[in-house]
Amino acid sequence: MSIVIAGAGMHPWGKWGRNFTEYGVHAARAALKDAGIAWSDVDLVVGGETVRNGYAGYVAGSTFAQALGWNGARIATSYAACATGAQAIDTARARIMAGLSEVALVVGADTTPKGFLAPNAGERWNDPDWLRFRLLGMTNPAYFALYARRRMDLYGATSEDFAQVKVKNARHGLENPYARFRKESTVADVLASPVVSDPLHLLDICATSDGAAAVVLVSAEYAKKHGIAQPVKVAAVSTVTPTFPNTVIDMPLLATDSSAVTGVPDHTFKESIARAAYEEAGIDPSDVDVAEVYDLSTALELDWIEDLQLCRRGEAEALLRAGDTTIGGRIPVNPSGGLACFGEAVPAQAIAQVCELTWQLRGQATGRQVEGAKVGITANQGLFGHGSSVLLSV
Incomplete structure (x- = not known):
């Protein structure tokens, strides 16, 4: 059915x-x-x-x-x-x-x-998020920055690349009547905003809304x-977890004991999400016309492009620089403006992505339409090693 x-x-x-x-x-x-x-x-x-x-x-x-x-x-x-x-x-x-x-x-x-979003008050020693925030001081921008630094070290990404993601999404969001921030940004604007967690600046990180x-x-x-x-x-709708080659049943909390999982995962949980969606839908990544991805930070958008197999590892910056991820490019990403223009409203944002793709596939995204779009995919990261992807088609 x-x-x-x-x-x-x-x-x-x-x-x-x-x-x-x-x-x-x-x-x-x-x-x-x-x-x-x-x-x-x-x-x-x-x-x-x-x-x-x-x-x-x-x-x-x-x-x-x-x-x-x-x-x-x-x-x-x-x-x-x-x-x-x-x-x-x-x-x-x-x-x-x-x-x-x-x-x-x-x-x-x-x-x-x-x-920044943080766990509710009170001590919860079995909550990995509470441990991360309270004991390590690792608010969300801190681990966004680790992702960003990883891209810089592995693929030669620059702060200017991250800023260009914000520039692109801000331009897309200008024509979205539901977006909170409808103002163009320049690379200079992003780099001049305060550093929140090096190498990420304030305008690299989405707001709460x-x-x-x-x-x-x-x-x-x-x-x-x-x-x-x-x-x-x-x-397709995918909400899967990663697959490890050796997993012990009744494993303890991974935040405090990782000995229950051994070996290298078959692929990251974000890759797992995309693979499951493509397999269920019988759709190849090359068939995707438009994507709405979870840009909590600008650098994370680049990761998602690769996790969704819209390009090979290490090539997202090249797509961005060539204009391929903007409206009119080969694979437009976040034509809605993304979280850069919306901010986080947590239980709503994955549904909002589906709304945007619905309008895109109907040809109703006035001012930000991806012409001829017939297949769209979303991506979101959840907690505890899971996330989601929704594939829509006409």
Whole structure:
């Protein structure tokens, strides 16, 4: 059974300081309107959990269903850090494929604090993130910088290359009405911004934002029967972990004892995500026309281009310098403007990527359209060695 995106909707990203539910309802109603489907016809609501917004955030599926008006729909809630939205989409897709749902609404929304995202207060000695933040002082920009330094050492990347990623994405985001930051940047602007974690500057790193995104999923048969225009096929959803050649069952926490895993992994978990998506969809990386990737930092975008097999290892800088990753180039990356223009609204961002690709594949991305796009892929990094990729096609 083929599952399609019948509708997509978003609430603009920003720092609005309002309840996350308000953003989610806005996005949900926009997605339903786009699909031409009434709320009363929705029989499943999957909410992306947002851990910073109290109990309502922990039961996001129920929260959104209540706010939209109880209609008897079944409820699910997903959490996978930055891969939350893709996992929520996968949950909805699976229930439709199993014949347990006909019309699923997937919603993610967040209200974020100012500054870097950090674990909630309190001592949690079995939480690798808590250990990383509290004991090592490794906030997210610190390990973004390690990724960046690795590219510099292995492939000759420069700070100017990283800055050029920001320049490209800022230019793309100018025409996106949902983007928070709609202002052009220059390489000089990026390099003149404060150094946060060498070699990354402030403008190399995405902000935290409020925002929301939603999609309506139905079967291809349902879409045809109800005359839904321009459905976009969900060709694959991947939320896999890496594969090691030798893994001990009942292994201890890897943050404190890595002896349970030996040998070199078959490939990195980010490569695993892409491979699983391509294999499920029966699509080759060379068929991809557009990509929305997780640019928490500018250097990470370059890694993702290679992880998605859109070029060989060490070639992402060459693609960037040649203009191949900009709109009009061989493989446009982040035509939405990416997190550089949106910032993080954690449970919403993977859904927002799917919204953007839906509009791209329909030819509706006014001002930032990738002409003739028929296949698009997303990528997100979650926590604890997993992430997500969604492949869409027409």
